[in-house]
Amino acid sequence: PSDEQIDRILVVPHFRLVGSGVVWPDLGSQRIATITPSQGFPPEREASQDADVFRITLDPGAVVTYMAELSSPRLPQLRLWEPNAYKDSVNAYTLYKGIILGISGLLALFLTIVFVIKGTVLFPATAALAWVVLSYVMVDFDFWGEVLQVAPTDDRVYRSATEVLLALMMAVFLFAYLNLNRWHVRYSHTMTGIFVLFLGVLAIAIADPPIAAGIARIALAVIGVAGLAIVGIFAVRGYDRAIMLIPTWCLFLVWLFGAGLTVTGRVDNDIVQPALDGGLVLIVLLIGFTVMQHAFAGGAIAQGLIGDVERSALALVGSGDIVWDWDVARDRIVVGKEAEQRLGAEAGALQGPPQDWFALLHPQDRDRFRATLDTMVEQRRGRISDAFRLRGVDGHFRWFHLRARPVIGSDGEVIRCVGTLLDVTEGKTREERLLHDSVFDNLTGLPNRMLFLDRLDMAMG
Numbered sequence: 001p002s003d004e005q006i007d008r009i010l011v012v013p014h015f016r017l018v019g020s021g022v023v024w025p026d027l028g029s030q031r032i033a034t035i036t037p038s039q040g041f042p043p044e045r046e047a048s049q050d051a052d053v054f055r056i057t058l059d060p061g062a063v064v065t066y067m068a069e070l071s072s073p074r075l076p077q078l079r080l081w082e083p084n085a086y087k088d089s090v091n092a093y094t095l096y097k098g099i100i101l102g103i104s105g106l107l108a109l110f111l112t113i114v115f116v117i118k119g120t121v122l123f124p125a126t127a128a129l130a131w132v133v134l135s136y137v138m139v140d141f142d143f144w145g146e147v148l149q150v151a152p153t154d155d156r157v158y159r160s161a162t163e164v165l166l167a168l169m170m171a172v173f174l175f176a177y178l179n180l181n182r183w184h185v186r187y188s189h190t191m192t193g194i195f196v197l198f199l200g201v202l203a204i205a206i207a208d209p210p211i212a213a214g215i216a217r218i219a220l221a222v223i224g225v226a227g228l229a230i231v232g233i234f235a236v237r238g239y240d241r242a243i244m245l246i247p248t249w250c251l252f253l254v255w256l257f258g259a260g261l262t263v264t265g266r267v268d269n270d271i272v273q274p275a276l277d278g279g280l281v282l283i284v285l286l287i288g289f290t291v292m293q294h295a296f297a298g299g300a301i302a303q304g305l306i307g308d309v310e311r312s313a314l315a316l317v318g319s320g321d322i323v324w325d326w327d328v329a330r331d332r333i334v335v336g337k338e339a340e341q342r343l344g345a346e347a348g349a350l351q352g353p354p355q356d357w358f359a360l361l362h363p364q365d366r367d368r369f370r371a372t373l374d375t376m377v378e379q380r381r382g383r384i385s386d387a388f389r390l391r392g393v394d395g396h397f398r399w400f401h402l403r404a405r406p407v408i409g410s411d412g413e414v415i416r417c418v419g420t421l422l423d424v425t426e427g428k429t430r431e432e433r434l435l436h437d438s439v440f441d442n443l444t445g446l447p448n449r450m451l452f453l454d455r456l457d458m459a460m461g
Helices: 083-118 122-140 145-149 151-177 184-206 209-236 242-264 272-296 307-317 337-343 355-360 365-377 426-439 449-460
Strands: 008-012 033-037 044-046 051-058 066-068 080-083 324-329 333-334 383-392 397-410 414-423
Touching: 008 083, 033 083, 080 083, 083 122, 083 145, 083 242, 083 272, 122 145, 122 272, 145 383, 151 184, 151 209, 151 242, 184 209, 209 242, 242 272, 242 307, 324 397, 333 337, 337 397, 337 414, 355 365, 365 383, 365 414, 397 426
Parallel strands: none
Antiparallel strands: 008 051, 008 080, 033 066, 044 051, 324 333, 324 414, 383 397, 397 414
């Protein structure tokens, strides 16, 4: 009781995530059409896009009964506010919503720029996920309603569509990030089926938003659990991308758990819905950081920005050949350490002047190798393609094939000779075995008929 006139604000939100449900969820609608008092003037409806707001004025000492005409069978919340407290609450949430929308928008724009620069399937999937999350937050914060002036019934379609797209893009991101199509073709077939299925659910969202939203919420939970299993399997196998995704995916599962408690009504407070929106933006932010490590790691080679020289160097490394470099001016030969490992020699044993090489060469190959190098320097042109034997620490010889060409300086002289060494011991062994087996019996080692006939022809000739 009071001797002063008091004002109160009656607020009924159009949509409230708390208790909205999983199957056939309540996606929001106008809740109260009119309020009729038992006496006096009816409450005034105040402009609000996301709630039914009525200003109730109570006269001193009056006892008034209010009757509300409902537009929906469900009332998610009915709260009576003191006007100044309601204004402060709206202003506080407006600031929070603006910060979340700004971060989400900048993140989506940045990831789109990265997609334009990179172009691989990982980055458009990440950018698309960021834009879908931005759309989801805009719908949940009723930004679309304020900009487009849509009715609460139309808002249900946008809300359902964004939930469907959120589930779809989480599946697409997981597929693209883990590069599942390279592991087995069944992953590609599964992803194609999921994509087609969600396109159908998206069409359902236009006709019956609650059904589509229910499917999307269940699918999002399934994707979270299945994604954890897939990430875990690949992480155990040592796949670095899966290992890097574990923290973010665990946070996503925590978000799903909190969202599940919220939609089932087990968590009921005013901050849980905006907190879930902020958490979803945080998840996308962490995904963006994870993706950035792949966008800018590895330098120019990883980004595909290599020239002919770098490409030739990569091809040499990939071929497995051993680098051989003779600096003519300094009279020094430098060979890759792989050759020393093949021979069992100490590090640096093959680094030095050509004379040191002659001590390791087979006696039958020394003169030919020396003549080849001298001819190359004198002629200032040509190519070296020669096979020779080098002695290992155990005393056995291994065959190597040298392919090199001279590098001519500005004065027309040969300044160095660069090429590759290839260990051809196994090939030479097989070749000698074939030659031996062609004239000797491989079981007894005795000369065979071909050798006998050859010697007989020579004797008779």
